[in-house]
Amino acid sequence: MTPAQPVPAQPVPALSVEHLSVGYAAPGGTVQALRDVSLAVAKGEVLGIMGESGCGKSTLAAAMMNLLPAAARVTAGAVRLNGTDLLRLPRAQMRALRGRAVAMVFQDPMTAFNPVLTVGRQLHDFTGAAPAAIAAMLSRVGIPDPDRALARYPHELSGGMRQRVAIAAALLMQPQVLIADEPTTALDVTMEAQIIHLLRDLRATFDGAIVIVTHHLGVIAELCDRVAVMYAGEVVEVGPVDAIFHDARHPYTRALLACDPAVVDPSSGRLPAIGGRIPDLAHLPPGCAFAPRCAVALPECQTPVPRHSPTPDRTVLCHRGAA
Amino acid sequence: MSFAADAPATRRGLWRALVAGPMGLAGLILVVVFLTMALLAPWIAPYDPVAINVKAKFLTPSSAHWAGTDHLGRDLLSRVIWGARLALGIAITSVGIAGAVGLLLGLVAGYGPRWLDAILVLIFDSMSSLPMIFFALAVITVLGPGTTTLILVIVAVSVPGYARLIRTQTLTMTGADFILAERAMGAGPVRIILRHLLPNVVGPLVILICMDIPVVIMLEAGLSYLNLGVRPPAPSWGNILAEGYTSLRQAPHVVIVAGIPLVLATLGFTFLGEGLRDALDPRGAGRRWT
Amino acid sequence: MTPVLHLANLSVDLPGSGFLSRLRLPVLCDVSLSVARGESVALVGESGSGKTTLARAVMGLQPTSGGTIAFEGEAVGDRHGLARLRRAASMMFQDATASLSPRLTVGYLVTEPLRIHGQPLPDPDRLARDLLATVGLPPAMAHRYPHELSGGQARRVGVARALALRPRLVIADEPTAGLDVSVQAEVLNLMADLRADIGLAYLIITHNLALVRHVADRVVVLYLGRVVEEGPTKQVFARPAHPYTASLIAAEPKPDPRRRRADLAIRGEVPSILRRPQGCEFHTRCPIVQDICRHAAPALTATGPGRQARCHFAANQNQQGEHHAMEH
Numbered sequence: 001m002t003p004a005q006p007v008p009a010q011p012v013p014a015l016s017v018e019h020l021s022v023g024y025a026a027p028g029g030t031v032q033a034l035r036d037v038s039l040a041v042a043k044g045e046v047l048g049i050m051g052e053s054g055c056g057k058s059t060l061a062a063a064m065m066n067l068l069p070a071a072a073r074v075t076a077g078a079v080r081l082n083g084t085d086l087l088r089l090p091r092a093q094m095r096a097l098r099g100r101a102v103a104m105v106f107q108d109p110m111t112a113f114n115p116v117l118t119v120g121r122q123l124h125d126f127t128g129a130a131p132a133a134i135a136a137m138l139s140r141v142g143i144p145d146p147d148r149a150l151a152r153y154p155h156e157l158s159g160g161m162r163q164r165v166a167i168a169a170a171l172l173m174q175p176q177v178l179i180a181d182e183p184t185t186a187l188d189v190t191m192e193a194q195i196i197h198l199l200r201d202l203r204a205t206f207d208g209a210i211v212i213v214t215h216h217l218g219v220i221a222e223l224c225d226r227v228a229v230m231y232a233g234e235v236v237e238v239g240p241v242d243a244i245f246h247d248a249r250h251p252y253t254r255a256l257l258a259c260d261p262a263v264v265d266p267s268s269g270r271l272p273a274i275g276g277r278i279p280d281l282a283h284l285p286p287g288c289a290f291a292p293r294c295a296v297a298l299p300e301c302q303t304p305v306p307r308h309s310p311t312p313d314r315t316v317l318c319h320r321g322a323a
Numbered sequence: 324m325s326f327a328a329d330a331p332a333t334r335r336g337l338w339r340a341l342v343a344g345p346m347g348l349a350g351l352i353l354v355v356v357f358l359t360m361a362l363l364a365p366w367i368a369p370y371d372p373v374a375i376n377v378k379a380k381f382l383t384p385s386s387a388h389w390a391g392t393d394h395l396g397r398d399l400l401s402r403v404i405w406g407a408r409l410a411l412g413i414a415i416t417s418v419g420i421a422g423a424v425g426l427l428l429g430l431v432a433g434y435g436p437r438w439l440d441a442i443l444v445l446i447f448d449s450m451s452s453l454p455m456i457f458f459a460l461a462v463i464t465v466l467g468p469g470t471t472t473l474i475l476v477i478v479a480v481s482v483p484g485y486a487r488l489i490r491t492q493t494l495t496m497t498g499a500d501f502i503l504a505e506r507a508m509g510a511g512p513v514r515i516i517l518r519h520l521l522p523n524v525v526g527p528l529v530i531l532i533c534m535d536i537p538v539v540i541m542l543e544a545g546l547s548y549l550n551l552g553v554r555p556p557a558p559s560w561g562n563i564l565a566e567g568y569t570s571l572r573q574a575p576h577v578v579i580v581a582g583i584p585l586v587l588a589t590l591g592f593t594f595l596g597e598g599l600r601d602a603l604d605p606r607g608a609g610r611r612w613t
Numbered sequence: 614m615t616p617v618l619h620l621a622n623l624s625v626d627l628p629g630s631g632f633l634s635r636l637r638l639p640v641l642c643d644v645s646l647s648v649a650r651g652e653s654v655a656l657v658g659e660s661g662s663g664k665t666t667l668a669r670a671v672m673g674l675q676p677t678s679g680g681t682i683a684f685e686g687e688a689v690g691d692r693h694g695l696a697r698l699r700r701a702a703s704m705m706f707q708d709a710t711a712s713l714s715p716r717l718t719v720g721y722l723v724t725e726p727l728r729i730h731g732q733p734l735p736d737p738d739r740l741a742r743d744l745l746a747t748v749g750l751p752p753a754m755a756h757r758y759p760h761e762l763s764g765g766q767a768r769r770v771g772v773a774r775a776l777a778l779r780p781r782l783v784i785a786d787e788p789t790a791g792l793d794v795s796v797q798a799e800v801l802n803l804m805a806d807l808r809a810d811i812g813l814a815y816l817i818i819t820h821n822l823a824l825v826r827h828v829a830d831r832v833v834v835l836y837l838g839r840v841v842e843e844g845p846t847k848q849v850f851a852r853p854a855h856p857y858t859a860s861l862i863a864a865e866p867k868p869d870p871r872r873r874r875a876d877l878a879i880r881g882e883v884p885s886i887l888r889r890p891q892g893c894e895f896h897t898r899c900p901i902v903q904d905i906c907r908h909a910a911p912a913l914t915a916t917g918p919g920r921q922a923r924c925h926f927a928a929n930q931n932q933q934g935e936h937h938a939m940e941h
Binding site for chain 3: 052053144158159160161188189190191192193194196215216217218219220221222224241242245246255256257259260261262263264266269270271272273274277
Binding site: 499500503505506507509511518522523 | 729774
């Protein structure tokens with residue numbers, strides 16, 4: 001059994017998000033996709049960003065690469081890579097960094113590739129690496145017979161293979177930060193297990209930071225050292241993975257963990273759900289966004305929510321967080 | 324393939340989008356003006372369009388004759404108004420019939436058995452390889468000029484294009500999940516074609532029809548100009564233009580008076596078509612990232 | 614008791630595309646399965662297993678190349694049989710929103726099955742409201758269009774529509790796909806309630822094993838279009854007889870950082886149906902592969918009461934499966 005990696009004390013953040021707020025103009029009003037989000041991930045660490053649809057995790061992943069769509073407006077905050085604010089870099093400099101210092105692996109491996117070029121050609125064009133280095137990397141990500149794979153076209157590879165190639169492409173640039181946005185969601189169960197395994201193995205040789213964005217609790221538990229839980233555009237809880245899964249402080253985190261069918265005992269009959277729906281991000285309630293659905297809401301949950309740190313390595317955005 | 328992902332325009336949303344853009348709005352106004360003119364011709368035309376009054380020929384625009392008179396003393400305004408009735412009547416009728424026939428044939432070709440599709444496509448391809456003008460002239464030679472002939476020609480020439488458009492849309496949609504779901508429930512082909520395919524494929528056709536109306540108006544005007552279309556003394560913008568051309572030196576106002584509504588009507592329908600196309604475009608800007 | 618659904622030796626071949634069009638590619642091979650009245654059977658498999666093809670074949674959306682489909686004891690081969698099936702069985706599609714006709718209102722869509730089958734519909738609004746209430750949706754939903762619904766709502770509308778004719782069998786294709794964990798339960802609890810209330814039988818197609826544990830009485834595992842294991846859910850999960858089943862169970866990521874899996878039981882990936890392995894089709898990835906597996910295809914044999922597995926070593930696997938299924 002592999003124990004979870006110990007949390008390094010006072011790590012140097014490779015990538016830090018500082019009080020980031022992002023909104024979109026929409027017909028119904030400004031949609032607040034991210035509100036005052038602060039996170040950091042250190043070299044050698046795996047950070048998981050966990051949340052359901054509408055929580056803002058994909059916007060956050062995009063912001064980390066400065067790949068937000070044109071309609072998005074950064075209303076506050078910064079994304080720092082080794083101290084440099086990526087969001088305020090001139091375009092040319094940002095382009096130089098993107099893919100090199102910060103690399104991303106997307107959810108759908110099919111659309112990440114140009115269908116008319118061979119895999120080897122694309123990897124070479126993208127990374128400038130020699131075929132030998134590319135083949136070595138393909139082998140490292142577990143692709144059998146890398147030389148033949150180089151000559152293949154993307155559609156000739158299965159989803160799992162393509163995802164591996166995408167990871168290889170990202171790693172060839174030797175980035176400081178690797179972001180994986182729903183890396184296994186489009187894959188079958190056995191493929192998913194293999195990719196999880198691959199990502200775990202890579203930690204032995206890849207010394208950068210890894211950020212995994214997903215709604216899949218199992219993936220987070222298997223891979224991450226620290227977890228940030230998001231809801232309605234905010235980070236509601238951050239902590240070491242064991243603490244989050246076994247001692248969650250935020251009511252949403254607890255409710256979410258309780259709902260996962262993999263956790264619930266089958267003989268109990270009914271599965272728990274979280275009633276209600278996520279709030280309209282254009283018209284958020286004044287206090288806690290989760291309060292309308294929270295089982296333990298207090299009257300003061302209608303007021304702005306404080307962020308507590310019950311232990312030095314954890315934060316909780318909740319009126320009850322100090323407990 | 325998910326079709327529901329493109330939120331289809333609801334009537335209210337469509338209307339709002341249409342009148343939001345200046346082009347759509349201008350087009351709509353012009354079209355409404357001409358439609359009103361056409362519908363109310365018998366009541367708003369000040370004079371009888373075919374009433375000859377040789378004493379009053381070639382009068383320039385005045386308070387008695389707002390657009391002046393032609394070489395036979397006929398009131399030009401009235402002729403133009405009745406001309407609108409004719410032009411729009413022919414255009415809308417022929418394009419409407421062609422649209423309906425094209426829609427039906429396209430749906431059947433797209434959803435029906437493959438052998439039927441093959442036959443229909445063969446027919447469409449053959450018909451559309453005939454250039455419109457020559458085909459029109461040939462038919463007119465055989466059947467003689469007149470309104471009915473004109474409508475027939477336009478329908479025959481337009482149907483293949485519409486049918487092909489609808490067929491392509493239908494073919495794409497046949498594999499959609501909701502069609503499969505309907506089949507799984509036991510829905511028959513008629514229900515599927517009329518209730519589920521038709522409303523979803525008809526959008527681009529409406530735009531195309533709208534853009535074809537000015538083409539037909541021009542065609543009619545052109546043929547009438549050549550004396551191959553509407554027979555005089557019935558007023559058509561085309562034959563008013565023709566008659567005005569011969570007397571260009573003496574009375575230039577005739578040509579202008581006939582030309583202006585032609586241009587405006589054409590522009591109006593074109594703008595309306597463009598406006599519709601923009602309004603029906605599923606909003607794709609700024610994909611939501613959450 | 615006659616099973617609601619009985620598939621016997623069902624095969625489906627698909628024509629190849631392009632220059633392979635002369636070939637017939639087997640997608641489902643000799644599949645037999647039964648669903649009893651009020652029973653919930655899960656059909657589990659990954660991509661290439663043929664599970665969606667099977668669902669479509671049952672509903673008559675996919676022509677078959679062999680075998681029979683019997684609904685409530687009567688063969689569904691001809692148009693008449695198919696019509697009977699479609700009146701008494703309904704299907705829920707994987708993409709719930711896409712399975713709803715985009716330009717029709719929810720109210721129309723949930724009552725459409727009655728219109729299709731010529732059932733009297735004196736008060737469509739009332740029926741729509743009742744059906745929506747059954748699935749926990751407010752009456753106002755009847756005026757919405759499919760694109761205005763969330764994933765969970767669309768799925769519930771799908772259930773409402775599937776129930777309109779009071780079917781005896783519902784085939785659900787990935788009923789929780791695309792749903793957040795917090796709303797999965799809504800659909801699952803609903804399905805469970807309906808089963809309890811009206812004795813509805815389900816054939817649930819899924820690759821989500823957690824779901825299977827919760828809602829299925831029996832599970833059928835498909836690999837490359839063949840049944841490789843079948844049996845009561847609890848038993849199969851506790852002691853899988855087939856190495857593939859064991860691998861699937863072992864491959865599930867566990868939402869508990871204290872119980873991380875040290876090793877994978879399975880290597881490689883699902884072979885393409887264009888190049889089916891010789892002998893046992895799973896031998897290329899099997900952790901306990903032996904020589905015989907490369908040459909001889911095993912038959913489906915009974916490994917216990919109500920259980921079958923297609924493996925030369927299924928009996929041994931009962932003991933080994935215990936080892937695999939437990940966490941390290």
